[in-house]
Amino acid sequence: MTRERHPVLDGHWPETERDFMAYVEIENVSKAYGPYKIIEGLDLNVADEEFVVLVGPSGCGKTTTLRMIAGLESVTGGTIRIGDRDVTQLRPGLRNCAMVFQNYALYPHMTVSENIGYGMKVRGEARATIEKAVKDVAKILDLEQYIDRRPKQLSGGQRQRVAIGRAIVRSPDVFLFDEPLSNLDAKLRIEMRTEIKALHRRLAKTIVYVTHDQVEAMTMADRVVVMNRGRIEQAADPITIYEKPRNLFVAGFIGAPSMNFIHGEIVARDGALFFIEPSGTVLAVPKSREAAYTASIGKLVVLGVRPDHVVHQGAPAGSFVRMIVRDVEPLGPHTLVIGTVGAFPFTRRCRSELPPSPIGPFDVGLDLQRAHLFDKASGQAIVA
Amino acid sequence: MMRNDPIKHVFIWPAVLVVLAISIFPLIYSLTTSFLSYRLIPPIPPRVVWFGNYVSLLQEPRFWNAIYTTTLIAFIAVGLQYTIGFAVALALNARVPGERLFRVALLLPMLLAPVAVALVARMIFNPTMGPLNQLLGRFGLVNLPFLTNGHWALGCIIAVEVWQWTPFVVLMMLAGLQTLPEDVYEAAELENASAWQQFWGITFPMLLPISAAVVFIRLIESYKIMDTVFVMTGGGPGVDTETLTLFAYQEGFKKFNLGYTSALSFLFLIAITIIGVTYLALLRPHLEKRR
Numbered sequence A: 001m002t003r004e005r006h007p008v009l010d011g012h013w014p015e016t017e018r019d020f021m022a023y024v025e026i027e028n029v030s031k032a033y034g035p036y037k038i039i040e041g042l043d044l045n046v047a048d049e050e051f052v053v054l055v056g057p058s059g060c061g062k063t064t065t066l067r068m069i070a071g072l073e074s075v076t077g078g079t080i081r082i083g084d085r086d087v088t089q090l091r092p093g094l095r096n097c098a099m100v101f102q103n104y105a106l107y108p109h110m111t112v113s114e115n116i117g118y119g120m121k122v123r124g125e126a127r128a129t130i131e132k133a134v135k136d137v138a139k140i141l142d143l144e145q146y147i148d149r150r151p152k153q154l155s156g157g158q159r160q161r162v163a164i165g166r167a168i169v170r171s172p173d174v175f176l177f178d179e180p181l182s183n184l185d186a187k188l189r190i191e192m193r194t195e196i197k198a199l200h201r202r203l204a205k206t207i208v209y210v211t212h213d214q215v216e217a218m219t220m221a222d223r224v225v226v227m228n229r230g231r232i233e234q235a236a237d238p239i240t241i242y243e244k245p246r247n248l249f250v251a252g253f254i255g256a257p258s259m260n261f262i263h264g265e266i267v268a269r270d271g272a273l274f275f276i277e278p279s280g281t282v283l284a285v286p287k288s289r290e291a292a293y294t295a296s297i298g299k300l301v302v303l304g305v306r307p308d309h310v311v312h313q314g315a316p317a318g319s320f321v322r323m324i325v326r327d328v329e330p331l332g333p334h335t336l337v338i339g340t341v342g343a344f345p346f347t348r349r350c351r352s353e354l355p356p357s358p359i360g361p362f363d364v365g366l367d368l369q370r371a372h373l374f375d376k377a378s379g380q381a382i383v384a
Numbered sequence B: 001m002m003r004n005d006p007i008k009h010v011f012i013w014p015a016v017l018v019v020l021a022i023s024i025f026p027l028i029y030s031l032t033t034s035f036l037s038y039r040l041i042p043p044i045p046p047r048v049v050w051f052g053n054y055v056s057l058l059q060e061p062r063f064w065n066a067i068y069t070t071t072l073i074a075f076i077a078v079g080l081q082y083t084i085g086f087a088v089a090l091a092l093n094a095r096v097p098g099e100r101l102f103r104v105a106l107l108l109p110m111l112l113a114p115v116a117v118a119l120v121a122r123m124i125f126n127p128t129m130g131p132l133n134q135l136l137g138r139f140g141l142v143n144l145p146f147l148t149n150g151h152w153a154l155g156c157i158i159a160v161e162v163w164q165w166t167p168f169v170v171l172m173m174l175a176g177l178q179t180l181p182e183d184v185y186e187a188a189e190l191e192n193a194s195a196w197q198q199f200w201g202i203t204f205p206m207l208l209p210i211s212a213a214v215v216f217i218r219l220i221e222s223y224k225i226m227d228t229v230f231v232m233t234g235g236g237p238g239v240d241t242e243t244l245t246l247f248a249y250q251e252g253f254k255k256f257n258l259g260y261t262s263a264l265s266f267l268f269l270i271a272i273t274i275i276g277v278t279y280l281a282l283l284r285p286h287l288e289k290r291r
């Protein structure tokens, strides 16, 4: 591997000249702390130059996965490959990954430029080379006027950029981000989101990014990997994840406000299929879906309806549910109407120019063509 | 409470008076004495000599010898205490097996009274009957003049000082090490920094403030070394191990030359102040960077 050229300094690394494909292969990896199995049989392939986001609730093992890729955590079983190298037993320093830590982990006693240049200094590069690289990185990240400050004298967003600067100056094979935006305020978070995406386009490097924030995952990723309890629930591009959630967990986790779930049963009556909810709501299954749902007749199922998949006018008969409205939340561009359908919480999103729903019972037409159905026992989607 | 509530005087004045009574007045008293020729034996009435005591002290080779000896002991002992103490703290911080036991065992020397330690040390180092020389004899080696040769005696005193006070350094450095953030080391690990580079690039600079404090405390304390030397060698052989405190003791309580002794104490105070100020001035640029 030659590393004379620097993608940050020299612009893009021309595809033909690259001699190292920095794909990451995680094969049947497991991790246990003593008797606690945190991760079991994880398989994940990240393509070269792909931006993959691991998303999932707190404690589902995202950080652990990332740290295993970095080598900061040993694996209990399985193999990790970066490019054509098996790095499973390799120490972190030899894996050529750069990590941006949640709390930045900047060297508190070093200035911004020393922080960024430390890795190069450690590798014994010439002072002039380091200075030039640090300067260029500082320019990219808009840190030039802070170059002599210490981390303590910087704001959260600036520290964040220093941490990113420290990562990109090395021109690593893989970037690892562990919830890098979670300590920033909402506005800055959105800005940094865009910046990191732009950086990815510019550097064209493999990125594995961890977050618990599904909006971050959806907006940034080439591919979203939804994790839960140390397992991958679904890995797909953001739109697929949103429109075709493979199971109840993914459906409930992705999307804000989250998908409404109404538990019930599929029954066949008079040659048609109906979804019946215990409190009495009856919905007619669209003709196009009957074939797929036939197998579920008599089974307990969960109907999933996104808050915006409601019809405001002209919904056909058999697609109405009675919603008890409890609260109305005007958010500006749209308004959330919050309440229940039967025993289940239900949220609906309306355009804000529509007159607000009164508190109390209200009939809501559902867009059943776009609704999801899940088998209650297995949680798996019943795909129409 | 408001800032200028008169009740504050009730709280402040007792403290001020106590400080005045126990430290400022004696200081002024001894400063006055240092300008007098004031001997108890023979009892001549005090006579003002102004800087006479200081001048004769500065011309006294024994005074310069005491300064040299004290400085030698202080710098070598503290240097060793710091180096060994830091190394042990690093080892303990790396979670060696039996680390808790080590910690307790390490505390013991510090808890012992220096006089007791010195007494034990004097017995161990006794040139003829001490177990150390007996041990050497058993291996067919010659007896060593531990306390009877000037250089050996200095070495023994330094060894005892190191033995007794290294645990203090260990404790302080261990406390410092435990405040260091872990993820910073992980970041360095990812940059492929070796353990050696991590120590000099991260651990040492981050512990510089606490190191400065520890060395400062030990240095000042070491300058005041008294009991260890008093018991082990009494300043001997000759005046080879005579420290400033011991010199002052000889003048004050053997010769009852109080004016002279007070002047000596003040020179001592000045010497320590100079050392302290120089030390802090040298370190300041390094410490200030870390604000």
Ligand SMILES: Nc1ncnc2c1ncn2[C@@H]1O[C@H](COP(=O)(O)OP(=O)(O)O)[C@@H](O)[C@H]1O
Pocket (backbone or CB within 6 Å): A033, A036, A038, A056, A057, A058, A059, A060, A061, A062, A063, A064, A065
């Ligand atoms: N050193 C450890 N010892 C025992 N359990 C741990 C340790 N580190 C993490 N865990 C557990 O592993 C699980 C996954 O942790 P983590 O990967 O940090 O989750 P996430 O980053 O997705 O929030 C958590 O349930 C946590 O309690």
Ligand SMILES: [Mg+2]
Pocket (backbone or CB within 6 Å): A059, A062, A063, A064, A179
């Ligand atoms: Mg985490």
